[in-house]
Amino acid sequence: MAGRRDWTRETLAAGVRDGDRRALARAITLVENRDALAYDVVADLYPHTGGAYAVGVTGPPGVGKSSLISALVRLVRGDGTEVGVVSVDPSSPFSQGALLGDRIRLTDHFLDPGVFIRSMGTRGHLGGLAEATLQALLVLDAAGKELVFLETVGTGQSEVEVIGIADTVLLVLMPGSGDSVQALKAGIMEIPDVIAINKMDHPQAKTMLNEVRSILALGHGGDWSPPIVLTEATRGEGVPELWAKIGEHRAYLESSGELERRRRANLAREVFAVASARAGQHLEQAVSGDAELQRLLAEVQERELDPLSAVREILEKVFRIHDERTRAS
Numbered sequence: 001m002a003g004r005r006d007w008t009r010e011t012l013a014a015g016v017r018d019g020d021r022r023a024l025a026r027a028i029t030l031v032e033n034r035d036a037l038a039y040d041v042v043a044d045l046y047p048h049t050g051g052a053y054a055v056g057v058t059g060p061p062g063v064g065k066s067s068l069i070s071a072l073v074r075l076v077r078g079d080g081t082e083v084g085v086v087s088v089d090p091s092s093p094f095s096q097g098a099l100l101g102d103r104i105r106l107t108d109h110f111l112d113p114g115v116f117i118r119s120m121g122t123r124g125h126l127g128g129l130a131e132a133t134l135q136a137l138l139v140l141d142a143a144g145k146e147l148v149f150l151e152t153v154g155t156g157q158s159e160v161e162v163i164g165i166a167d168t169v170l171l172v173l174m175p176g177s178g179d180s181v182q183a184l185k186a187g188i189m190e191i192p193d194v195i196a197i198n199k200m201d202h203p204q205a206k207t208m209l210n211e212v213r214s215i216l217a218l219g220h221g222g223d224w225s226p227p228i229v230l231t232e233a234t235r236g237e238g239v240p241e242l243w244a245k246i247g248e249h250r251a252y253l254e255s256s257g258e259l260e261r262r263r264r265a266n267l268a269r270e271v272f273a274v275a276s277a278r279a280g281q282h283l284e285q286a287v288s289g290d291a292e293l294q295r296l297l298a299e300v301q302e303r304e305l306d307p308l309s310a311v312r313e314i315l316e317k318v319f320r321i322h323d324e325r326t327r328a329s
């Protein structure tokens with residue numbers, strides 16, 4: 001077997017396809033490090049992807065996302081389903097392997113060869129996270145994982161980018177997740193496909209259930225109304241029901257043709273998100289390393305040059321884009 005220094009594009013791609021754990025671990029580390037070898041390997045693996053079903057799990061910190069994933073993994077492992085978990089937590093100071101909730105429970109799964117768990121740290125930028133998540137999902141998919149959970153913290157744009165690739169989006173709340181409920185109500189947060197209200201052992205769980213129900217009752221179009229499931233992840237309470245709802249959503253997507261449509265839209269959006277992030281980084285670097293472009297910014301600040309004229313000059317210089325619309329009239 002190839003040792004860690006000996007991986008080549010060919011042995012790594014072949015190792016991943018065989019489901020070799022060391023190959024998987026190596027490939028995902030390379031993805032995280034944006035190593036050139038990772039791009040080659042994922043390019044080779046891509047024709048062998050599309051078999052995994054991706055469930056995005058989102059919600060504020062501490063609601064029990066990792067605990068619920070752990071309980072769901074335990075449930076689906078009952079029938080031998082191969083599972084991958086990618087957890088993205090930009091707020092965490094650790095980078096690898098550590099923080100899937102209370103590690104103790106997930107440790108069970110670390111010993112299970114049918115489960116591959118990877119936690120990705122905060123390194124890089126939001127666009128970088130979306131990119132790393134997408135690549136990691138593709139690696140796990142090509143390795144034959146039938147089900148992949150993508151865990152992310154928070155709400156808003158970064159979130160949408162990271163779990164934007166999921167087939168089914170599960171939002172996890174708990175009694176006290178008032179901010180998220182407000183964000184749902186105000187339309188700032190997208191309506192998920194399935195909602196779990198975890199910590200149902202908490203006395204306020206029913207109140208939270210009613211609040212969320214009343215928001216969803218306002219309607220938001222579409223044929224699918226997101227079900228709300230009460231769970232207690234630590235005891236596995238409500239977990240089979242939650243899994244059943246995820247399954248119903250999947251069946252709905254498949255029978256309506258929506259899965260194919262959604263995947264196409266997701267892939268296009270992810271490509272666009274990553275390209276935009278790359279372009280943004282390129283622009284920042286170009287401007288910070290270029291005295292002439294810096295001078296343009298200074299001129300705007302001094303009110304000697306108007307903002308759009310500066311934009312036009314920057315785009316011409318950095319991207320060779322000649323955009324008449326940005327020309328001040």
Ligand SMILES: Nc1nc2c(ncn2[C@@H]2O[C@H](COP(=O)(O)OP(=O)(O)O)[C@@H](O)[C@H]2O)c(=O)[nH]1
Nearest residue numbers: 061062063064065066067101102199232233234
């Ligand atoms: N009482 C109670 N505690 C829970 C439940 N689910 C998770 N927890 C605890 O809540 C804390 C945060 O859980 P974790 O899964 O790490 O949340 P995450 O940050 O959303 O991934 C941990 O201490 C869990 O043991 C539950 O259903 N009831």
Ligand SMILES: [Mg+2]
Nearest residue numbers: 065066100101
């Ligand atoms: Mg977690």
